[in-house]
Amino acid sequence: MKFVDVIIPLAVEGVFTYVVPEILEEKIREGVLVIVPFVGNKKYTGLVCRVHSEKPLGYEAKVLEDLAEEDISFSALHLRFLEWVAAYYMALPGDVLRAALPIIFRLESFTDITLTEEDIDFTDLTENEQAFVRFLRKGEYTALREAEKYLKIRNGWRLVKSLLNKGYLQVRETIDEAFKEKTEKWIKWARNFNEAELNRVLDRLKRAPVQYQMLCKWIETGEEEMEKHRFLTEGGGSAAILKALCDKNILAQEERVVSRLDVVPVQEQVCHALSVIQQQAFQQIQYHFRVKECVLLQGVTSSGKTEIYIHLIREYIARGKQVLYMLPEIALTVQIIKRLRRVFGDTIGIYHSGMPDQVRAELWKKQCSTDPYPVVLGVRSSVFLPFQKLGLIIVDEEHDSSYKQKEPSPRYQGRDAAIMLAKMHRAKVLLGSATPSFETYYNIKNGKYGYVSLTSRYGDILMPEIQFADVAEYRRKKQMKGSFSPLLYREMKQVLEEGKQVILFQNRRGYSAYMQCDACGATLKCDHCDVSMTYYKQRDILSCRYCGSIKKPEELCGECGKGHYRLRTPGTEKIEEEVVRLFPGVRVARMDMEAMNSRAKYQSVIDDFEQGKTQVLVGTQMVSKGLDFENVKLVGVMDADSMVNFPDFRAEERAYEMLMQVSGRSGRKGQRGLVVIQTADLQNRIYKLLFRQDYATFYAELAEERQNFAYPPFCRLISVEIRHKEVVALRSMANQLASRLREQLGKRVCGPAVPEVGRIGGMYRLQIIIKIEQGASFSKVKAFLKQELAGLQKGKGFSGFRMICDVDPG
Ligand SMILES: Nc1ncnc2c1ncn2[C@@H]1O[C@H](COP(=O)(O)OP(=O)(O)OP(=O)(O)O)[C@@H](O)[C@H]1O
Numbered sequence: 001m002k003f004v005d006v007i008i009p010l011a012v013e014g015v016f017t018y019v020v021p022e023i024l025e026e027k028i029r030e031g032v033l034v035i036v037p038f039v040g041n042k043k044y045t046g047l048v049c050r051v052h053s054e055k056p057l058g059y060e061a062k063v064l065e066d067l068a069e070e071d072i073s074f075s076a077l078h079l080r081f082l083e084w085v086a087a088y089y090m091a092l093p094g095d096v097l098r099a100a101l102p103i104i105f106r107l108e109s110f111t112d113i114t115l116t117e118e119d120i121d122f123t124d125l126t127e128n129e130q131a132f133v134r135f136l137r138k139g140e141y142t143a144l145r146e147a148e149k150y151l152k153i154r155n156g157w158r159l160v161k162s163l164l165n166k167g168y169l170q171v172r173e174t175i176d177e178a179f180k181e182k183t184e185k186w187i188k189w190a191r192n193f194n195e196a197e198l199n200r201v202l203d204r205l206k207r208a209p210v211q212y213q214m215l216c217k218w219i220e221t222g223e224e225e226m227e228k229h230r231f232l233t234e235g236g237g238s239a240a241i242l243k244a245l246c247d248k249n250i251l252a253q254e255e256r257v258v259s260r261l262d263v264v265p266v267q268e269q270v271c272h273a274l275s276v277i278q279q280q281a282f283q284q285i286q287y288h289f290r291v292k293e294c295v296l297l298q299g300v301t302s303s304g305k306t307e308i309y310i311h312l313i314r315e316y317i318a319r320g321k322q323v324l325y326m327l328p329e330i331a332l333t334v335q336i337i338k339r340l341r342r343v344f345g346d347t348i349g350i351y352h353s354g355m356p357d358q359v360r361a362e363l364w365k366k367q368c369s370t371d372p373y374p375v376v377l378g379v380r381s382s383v384f385l386p387f388q389k390l391g392l393i394i395v396d397e398e399h400d401s402s403y404k405q406k407e408p409s410p411r412y413q414g415r416d417a418a419i420m421l422a423k424m425h426r427a428k429v430l431l432g433s434a435t436p437s438f439e440t441y442y443n444i445k446n447g448k449y450g451y452v453s454l455t456s457r458y459g460d461i462l463m464p465e466i467q468f469a470d471v472a473e474y475r476r477k478k479q480m481k482g483s484f485s486p487l488l489y490r491e492m493k494q495v496l497e498e499g500k501q502v503i504l505f506q507n508r509r510g511y512s513a514y515m516q517c518d519a520c521g522a523t524l525k526c527d528h529c530d531v532s533m534t535y536y537k538q539r540d541i542l543s544c545r546y547c548g549s550i551k552k553p554e555e556l557c558g559e560c561g562k563g564h565y566r567l568r569t570p571g572t573e574k575i576e577e578e579v580v581r582l583f584p585g586v587r588v589a590r591m592d593m594e595a596m597n598s599r600a601k602y603q604s605v606i607d608d609f610e611q612g613k614t615q616v617l618v619g620t621q622m623v624s625k626g627l628d629f630e631n632v633k634l635v636g637v638m639d640a641d642s643m644v645n646f647p648d649f650r651a652e653e654r655a656y657e658m659l660m661q662v663s664g665r666s667g668r669k670g671q672r673g674l675v676v677i678q679t680a681d682l683q684n685r686i687y688k689l690l691f692r693q694d695y696a697t698f699y700a701e702l703a704e705e706r707q708n709f710a711y712p713p714f715c716r717l718i719s720v721e722i723r724h725k726e727v728v729a730l731r732s733m734a735n736q737l738a739s740r741l742r743e744q745l746g747k748r749v750c751g752p753a754v755p756e757v758g759r760i761g762g763m764y765r766l767q768i769i770i771k772i773e774q775g776a777s778f779s780k781v782k783a784f785l786k787q788e789l790a791g792l793q794k795g796k797g798f799s800g801f802r803m804i805c806d807v808d809p810g
């Protein structure tokens with residue numbers, strides 16, 4: 001008998017063994033998706049990760065139901081990659097599969113099925129399908145299992161799938177999630193009529209004048225075929241009339257599958273020639289690739305890194321290889337796509353979480369087909385796409401913290417996973433950044449990665465000038481205009497008068513980051529989390545950025561009952577409002593998570609700013625990265641201190657990166673740009689380092705401390721977070737775990753301590769950090785940790801606790 005181990009995309013430990021029915025033996029192999037029964041007879045799509053003949057011990061294996069998706073499958077390499085992610089990041093295989101597969105490939109036991117509004121053409125259906133439809137017509141919603149019983153069939157889901165594809169069915173829980181090909185209906189002649197035949201047809205139709213009219217109109221158009229909707233609107237008839245003509249075999253209707261993937265007309269392919277300096281960098285990269293798997297291209301902002309990527313991509317495509325180009329955020333893909341399309345036309349696939357699942361599914365299918373895109377542009381999750389002949393991965397802005405998935409599991413680092421993926425494919429990795437992560441720079445210093453640098457901007461434009469505005473001083477003198485220092489106000493006024501543009505960076509969303517009582521100083525907190533709530537003025541609500549809960553703002557303080565809540569610390573919404581007030585007539589756009597609810601929105605905000613329809617762009621870190629606007633002459637950082645004074649060992653590194661990035665948006669073409677940084681803490685060393693705009697000094701100064709206090713990149717971290725509703729129980733469990741870990745790991749174990757936010761969604765949290773020095777076995781520590789956690793989980797009184805491991809937290 002043939003057995004398979006199947007990964008089910010649920011948060012369950014391990015894999016599950018099933019028997020392969022004989023009729024499927026031929027088709028079932030490693031890497032295919034299958035339908036399997038699971039707990040409570042629910043059916044799931046799962047991934048076959050092993051085929052074998054070992055009967056499982058201790059339980060009767062259930063029988064695998066069927067093959068799920070014939071068009072996609074995982075290669076052996078791809079399976080190995082998923083396994084690596086699960087093992088390295090201490091994640092469940094099911095969690096990894098969930099992250100990898102578009103939702104519609106993982107149909108989970110479609111319980112409730114119903115017919116759609118679509119007219120059903122019974123001639124189009126098999127007998128079983130017809131019986132199924134008749135059955136469904138009896139009730140509004142039906143459970144699949146009932147239908148199977150009634151019709152005395154076994155694999156009802158097969159009928160469901162086929163009817164779904166024909167557009168006649170929908171599934172209640174997963175209405176938008178089942179993969180349906182996108183189709184259009186086209187009308188054409190049922191066959192070729194010659195003139196005599198056509199006259200006879202028309203003669204006979206005279207008794208049915210409306211049909212006659214419709215046909216005449218059609219003949220007048222002189223077209224051979226037409227999309228149904230257009231046919232009806234232009235022909236002015238009803239669907240019933242058209243149906244009559246089809247029934248008489250005069251016209252025919254045809255369903256055509258159309259692609260959801262962007263179809264771009266192939267334009268003339270233009271590629272900028274590289275400058276001499278860029279050309280040298282390009283050659284050095286290739287030189288390093290001969291011996292190194294991974295190379296860092298460190299280039300100051302606007303040095304033309306992207307242009308070098310484009311040339312490399314061309315080279316790899318020419319060699320018949322695939323390229324994955326990774327970016328940290330969707331916002332960035334908008335501009336880059338345009339640049340790539342100019343060179344590569346429609347040979348680029350795009351993959352990010354903002355696109356509909358159906359489109360992602362189509363990209364998957366295409367990448368598994370015989371004609372995959374040679375280039376894929378994607379965010380973090382694109383490392384999970386199938387690749388057939390991967391040659392190069394570019395990780396742009398490699399230092400960016402968005403590459404790390406924090407929630408939910410798998411908590412993977414997209415850049416690091418990409419490096420592993422490349423290794424498995426024997427492909428190369430190019431990391432790009434103006435301010436590399438300490439981890440990467442450390443690997444340069446120890447010779448593991450190759451290093452290439454660009455120290456000046458393209459076109460020899462000077463790096464922007466950085467000026468600091470001492471907000472503490474201005475406040476004392478009462479010279480601030482709202483959130484604007486006189487310096488920023490003056491410069492902004494001048495730049496706008498010159499017809500140039502301004503970007504204002506504020507790292508907080510909403511109107512006000514928190515509300516504080518003017519009598520007792522208490523802030524208005526979320527009921528479920530230990531954080532202040534953000535106030536949104538337009539919607540007049542308070543919202544929690546952690547759990548998303550919402551409440552109406554109150555006036556009187558809930559703590560002392562005497563004072564009134566005041567708005568503190570402006571967010572992007574407030575800044576936008578202030579600009580409108582201070583600079584009448586100037587058009588402002590805002591870019592933050594709240595304003596950007598769709599990709600189309602990004603596109604329009606970016607297009608408007610590019611075309612000069614707006615002059616000021618206010619935004620969170622979304623505006624800081626990678627955007628390339630010609631006409632921006634001034635960047636204002638509204639409140640730099642909020643980033644520097646953050647309780648995290650990486651806070652300074654992050655603040656520096658972010659400030660360098662956002663500064664880099666200024667003065668990219670033509671004249672030198674200006675950056676005004678507002679701070680009340682002018683003496684902070686980060687500002688001094690920033691002023692020098694010299695990364696090496698910055699690294700040297702901070703790395704020394706990291707080494708002294710044993711922090712990455714000089715050691716590796718695993719964070720174990722424990723959550724529970726009650727603080728006492730939590731503390732005792734955390735202490736118990738920490739002391740058990742200490743028995744083996746000694747001083748490597750730190751904590752438990754309260755993390756930055758001590759309670760989220762009603763659950764209290766404590767964190768234990770394990771520091772593992774270079775040379776110690778990372779995997780042994782993980783195995784030990786896993787065993788200890790499993791021990792605790794089996795013990796009494798564990799229910800109600802959650803334990804979350806985060807490997808390389810960041
Ligand atoms: N060889 C070239 N020919 C023409 N224009 C170029 C060339 N190289 C770069 N540029 C232009 O210079 C500007 C900056 O280049 P690019 O965006 O590639 O820099 P970058 O290093 O990727 O910047 P950042 O790190 O800030 O994202 C762009 O507008 C780009 O079109």
Ligand SMILES: [Zn+2]
Nearest residue numbers: 526529544547
């Ligand atoms: Zn909350």
